[in-house]
Amino acid sequence: MQKDSFPLDASAPFFEYFFKNSKKNAIAIMDKDGFILRINEVFMHYFGYPPEHLVGRHFNILYTEEDRKTSLPEREIINVKEQGFSFDNNYILHKNGSRLWVSGESVLVKDEDNIFIVKIIQNINDQKNLEEFLLESNDFVENIFHHIKDFIVVINPEMRILKINHSFLDHLGLNKGKVEGKNLSQILNASQYQQLFDMIARVREGEVFSSIEFKLQIPGGAEHIYLLSAILMNKYQKEEKRILLILHDVTSEKMMDDQREEVIGFVSHELKNPLTSISLYAELVRDQLENGQKKVLMPLEKIIANVGYVQTIIDDLYDISKAGAGHLKIKKENFVFEEAVSDALNTFEISHPGYRIKRKGRANVEILGDRLRLAQVLTNYFNNAVKYAPDAHEIILDIKLRDGEINVGITDFGIGISEEKMPYVFNKYYRVGKLLKAEGTGLGLYVVKKIITAHQGKVWAESEEGKGSTFYFSLPARPLKS
Numbered sequence: 001m002q003k004d005s006f007p008l009d010a011s012a013p014f015f016e017y018f019f020k021n022s023k024k025n026a027i028a029i030m031d032k033d034g035f036i037l038r039i040n041e042v043f044m045h046y047f048g049y050p051p052e053h054l055v056g057r058h059f060n061i062l063y064t065e066e067d068r069k070t071s072l073p074e075r076e077i078i079n080v081k082e083q084g085f086s087f088d089n090n091y092i093l094h095k096n097g098s099r100l101w102v103s104g105e106s107v108l109v110k111d112e113d114n115i116f117i118v119k120i121i122q123n124i125n126d127q128k129n130l131e132e133f134l135l136e137s138n139d140f141v142e143n144i145f146h147h148i149k150d151f152i153v154v155i156n157p158e159m160r161i162l163k164i165n166h167s168f169l170d171h172l173g174l175n176k177g178k179v180e181g182k183n184l185s186q187i188l189n190a191s192q193y194q195q196l197f198d199m200i201a202r203v204r205e206g207e208v209f210s211s212i213e214f215k216l217q218i219p220g221g222a223e224h225i226y227l228l229s230a231i232l233m234n235k236y237q238k239e240e241k242r243i244l245l246i247l248h249d250v251t252s253e254k255m256m257d258d259q260r261e262e263v264i265g266f267v268s269h270e271l272k273n274p275l276t277s278i279s280l281y282a283e284l285v286r287d288q289l290e291n292g293q294k295k296v297l298m299p300l301e302k303i304i305a306n307v308g309y310v311q312t313i314i315d316d317l318y319d320i321s322k323a324g325a326g327h328l329k330i331k332k333e334n335f336v337f338e339e340a341v342s343d344a345l346n347t348f349e350i351s352h353p354g355y356r357i358k359r360k361g362r363a364n365v366e367i368l369g370d371r372l373r374l375a376q377v378l379t380n381y382f383n384n385a386v387k388y389a390p391d392a393h394e395i396i397l398d399i400k401l402r403d404g405e406i407n408v409g410i411t412d413f414g415i416g417i418s419e420e421k422m423p424y425v426f427n428k429y430y431r432v433g434k435l436l437k438a439e440g441t442g443l444g445l446y447v448v449k450k451i452i453t454a455h456q457g458k459v460w461a462e463s464e465e466g467k468g469s470t471f472y473f474s475l476p477a478r479p480l481k482s
């Protein structure tokens, strides 16, 4: 074997070549006590020192004050001397005082007369910074994961729990060790498991579920209601798929909603009969009045109109309480949809003699559903088309028949609805601009949506503020048998 020779000697051309041409390795050559003899270009470049600042100085000036206090550089020298080498993974100071993460090793090199230490260092500052950033990000996400009020579970496609947050564990009264790694079948009852299993089968195919009602019996017996969302986390990666489940507990909101609807249902039900009587008697009195008795007739007409208005509010409230509790009664009978259209048009003509409804298309299809309720939907759209278009006297009713579907649009030329308000118009109690003169409860469209979805149909609207709106619904329909 070739004899080790002094590395600075021209007789060690390979080392010299490496020392000078290395692009990534910073090299410092020191005497046996750690005083620097030479540094290469990479060293200067990494740490900002010109050779004259380092040569002749102890290498401990490259260390941070904390490291110097714990005699880290001296211990390194002892290690190298005793073992012939020492590994290093810590900070080195740049000339400007900033810290750089480095990784490297020091080796003892001997020749006949001298002992040297060669320190070879790689700058891993970028990796370290990235590592720290990732750790911090992970910490941040973990903190949110565990402390967010919503319940979060990550499972694999076989329904095994991979991760569960503290909030959910507390809620279930379970501890992490008992749950993680278990299959959901060991925690849920059979029907809950089946419901989730069917959903997960679809999530695996990439379907996203958002705010699906899900019930769970928690220890202690109470049943909670959640809005469950499920999403496939690593859709495009080959590794084992993970599914994120988020449960938002709505039990108390639901209870309050149910109670409110129960009260509304009771009150509106109790008001219906006396109101109908008042309205009938007032109409009776009006019909019996002589033509000349104008002084009485006028206030009586006002009473009748106002009672009519209160009746529609009560009807809406009553429907709401039924719809909220899931009891909105929908008859399922086959009828020709044109009949419901005629019902609504007749009602409209009587109540709005000054208006014209321009028709396009006929509804000659068979529907399985509730004729009265569907006429109510049309009436609601018509009434809004009048209420929110006070200066226009034309409404367009456009009916289109598609494959297995009827599509109805009612267009007005009124105030319209802005783009940002549009997503909310079918929500319960929502009214665009509370200061609007038009009377209303913000319930009509909500009831419409309930009726149409109970018929497996869809509702939507298009509008341009200041120009007008078109409110639509579509329903499954069959062509008439000829």
Ligand code: ADP
Residues within 6 Å of the ligand: 384, 385, 388, 389, 412, 414, 415, 416, 417, 425, 430, 431, 432, 433, 439, 440, 441, 442, 443, 444, 445, 446, 469, 471
């Ligand atoms: P209400 O008319 O009793 O307020 P609705 O549920 O029928 O309640 O309608 C909700 C809101 O949607 C209304 O308050 C109104 O702001 C808006 N809206 C409904 N129909 C129209 C329409 N044709 N044009 C403009 N705005 C409308």
